[in-house]
Amino acid sequence: MRKTFQPGRLALLLLLALPAFAAGRAGIEPEHFDRSVRIQDNLYQAVNGNWLKHTDIPADQSEWGGxxxxxxxxxxxxxxxxxxxxxxxxxxxxxxxxxxxxSYLDEDMANRLGLAPLKPLLAEIEAVADRRALTRLLGNLPSRSVVTPLQPHVGIDDKNATRYLAALNQGGLGMPDRDYYLKSDARFKVVRKAYLSYLTTLLREAGFADADRRAQAVLAFETRLARIQWDQVTLRDPHKTYNKLDRKGLARVAPQLDWNTFLDGAEMGQVQEFDLGEPSYARALARMVEQEPLEVWRDYLRTRTLDEFAGLLHQPLVQAHFDFHGKTLSGMTEMRPRWKRAVRFVEALVGESIGKHYVAKYFPAESKAKMEALVGNLLKAFDQSIDGLSWMSPVTKRQAKEKLQKYRVKIGYPSKWRDYSGLEARPDDLVGNAIRGQQFHYRYDLARLGQPVDREEWGMTPQTVNAYYHPGLNEIVFPAAVLQPPFFYPEADDAVNYGAIGAIIGHEISHGFDDQGSQYDGDGNLRNWWQPADRKGFERLTSKLVQQYNRYEALPKHFVNGRLTLGENIADLSGLQIAFKAYQLSLNGKPSEVLDGFSGEQRFFIGFGQAWRSKAREPAMLQQLVADPHSPEAFRAIGSAMNSDAFHQTFGTKPGDGMYKPESQRIRIW
Incomplete structure (x- = not known):
């Protein structure tokens, strides 16, 4: 969860019985078990080991799993x-x-047109002859999909969740994170070399002379940009990244930048208030705008533009784009079929138009009813859990329960659908469709300034394989596609369902009380509702979780960043704990049924472990470790279960077992 909600950046989580998810009434999949590994030693390997041994990642994927x-x-x-x-x-x-x-499927036309669709944009860059023209273009290009160093957008005001606020945040790097530019590890050096080659190819294909020298200058420029950017851990602090300023305030922070010209370019000429996410970065960037040679700026903007649209152009650029983004960064060996790329393109522009049809065909009313019952049980369990916290005072407990009572739950699909009728779409203009689509959505957001916050709006489409918590709206959202195996088995016993979809629901509930979400109140405002001693107690507990995950080595010499992944790790841990309590509530005091030789409590944890089965290519794993707030799936399963008293009681762990953790050392937060 980031302060500014960005759909799709959260963890991937979806009534069709598929062969891969063929489970009986018990809901477990014993064919995937590794019988040589005890659950007490490694839950993840025990329930997924055979699947891990015999499953290959498809050539057009960077990872594979449920x-x-x-x-x-x-x-x-x-x-x-x-x-x-x-x-x-x-x-x-x-x-x-x-x-x-x-327009996307017409590959022949894309090859015939070559670079022609980009000529107008490239001509604008070529025409930049002074700093004022550069500044205007830096503000304007994001509205046409080109990522520049300072990204304008609109979000909910963190300290007044009833209104929207224009925001400005760092960006503009061609590689996934600043670490790719600054770290000396051999893996990053390999990527940098490939990126330099990619930049050279982009410039050469676009007809620019001396492409090698230009590419080197662009890489050096982006490296300087990376040095002034805030790191991922700092970006997780909602107080540091909330800096509401008027235009005079922007000028005080970064006087070298012509803010009026930049904001005019961003179509924000009449906007008076802004959230400047990273002030020190903006100050340093302003100096770069003033001092870096215009020739370098132009080449930088050319490569950003070419990179953004390369996948939509003729085959040499499509291949170059895949070679870097697909092969080098993600480890894929084969490009995704064009129809898959076309589907993603259409969904990005008019996703809710398709969502209406998806819901009508694939989301029966009984699925929504079952989901509502599950969510209700999890919220009840979380409420009861707050009562039992030994580290929190009664005053803060009351505040926490008030926030929980204000949770809004959205399941399946929006109550109203987006109107895309203002978006012009042409079957013979792929790049034009992409640019007009971005402008359409950008201007839609701008039009919300001055309007009340739309609490009916969704950040994901119904067909999205995901779920999220939004701090500014204090809501948990579960798109229609989330209610399927291996997370939910409609015909199975409750145990596995609570271990899988229940833990996912609990995860999203818990995000409102993780290290970030807990800083927002029940109305969505960034406000301290904690007693000081309780916050310190919470931080002592979470620091132990940071230390635990810091020890997990996902690649040789590359460890999980416990601070970056803290919010997700809290949500995983608390989600599992709450889901187990909810499962116990569902039994109404009766003993669980034994199925396939496992008690209900055992099937609960098996369901949790098998829901996380996944394999990832090394480059994709590196990218996750550097820039993703989620821990690798194996550690998400193991790390949470090791802290669960119920897990140890259920499987009778003892000293010497791989999953054993002394009771006094187990981390219990919510």
């Missing part, structure tokens, strides 16, 4: 819905979907 399998299913379903719209284009909405899809 989450990504379900994403593939969702893509196939969406493809069918899109193609149905193409076949029956009577309604304007279907015509729009069809035009976007056909």
């Amino acid at each position: 989450f990504t399998e379900l994403h593939e299913l969702s893509q196939k379903r969406v493809r069918e819905l899109i193609e149905a719209a193409v076949a029956a284009p009577d309604a304007p909405e279907s015509q729009q979907i069809g035009a976007l899809y056909r």
